[in-house]
Amino acid sequence: MTGRERGDGESPRRVKPEDLTAESPFTLPGFFAALSDGRLLGGRCDECEQAFVPPRPACYACGSREIAVEEQPREGTILTNTEVARPAPAFAADAPLTIAIVELDSGVRLTGRVAADYEEVEIGTPVELTVRELTDQEKEFALDHEEEWPLHVFEPA
Numbered sequence: 001m002t003g004r005e006r007g008d009g010e011s012p013r014r015v016k017p018e019d020l021t022a023e024s025p026f027t028l029p030g031f032f033a034a035l036s037d038g039r040l041l042g043g044r045c046d047e048c049e050q051a052f053v054p055p056r057p058a059c060y061a062c063g064s065r066e067i068a069v070e071e072q073p074r075e076g077t078i079l080t081n082t083e084v085a086r087p088a089p090a091f092a093a094d095a096p097l098t099i100a101i102v103e104l105d106s107g108v109r110l111t112g113r114v115a116a117d118y119e120e121v122e123i124g125t126p127v128e129l130t131v132r133e134l135t136d137q138e139k140e141f142a143l144d145h146e147e148e149w150p151l152h153v154f155e156p157a
């Protein structure tokens with residue numbers, strides 16, 4: 001049964017344009033406000049079950065606008081990783097950086113920094129998502145509206 005066929009009285013979760021305020025998790029300000037509180041939010045499509053981070057008002061897999069917002073688990077494993085020797089200037093002080101695509105236990109995939117040397121992690125390494133404020137140096141390179149947005153970092157679990 002798909003969401004459109006649901007006849008049990010459950011209210012549909014279709015996202016309407018007027019719902020897209022700065023507090024909405026479907027906007028980046030709303031998404032990062034939740035992340036500042038340590039909650040990583042994702043969306044899950046009612047029609048095809050596709051999950052994604054951050055939540056978007058429409059499913060990129062099937063186009064449905066019936067999207068449920070779900071808090072994501074912090075635990076996941078590294079799908080692939082690389083080392084960035086010369087990162088963008090905001091992160092130059094931390095070079096080299098380890099960057100990974102992590103699959104969270106919900107199936108959502110997320111790219112981010114790993115707080116470990118490249119040699120210390122590999123495909124399959126379990127990691128946990130942490131959230132921190134930007135450093136002063138990182139803030140120098142951020143746009144004004146990004147300065148309060150936190151940075152997620154994966155720690156080996």
Ligand SMILES: [Zn+2]
Pocket residue numbers: 045046047048049050059060061062063064
């Ligand atoms: Zn879908």
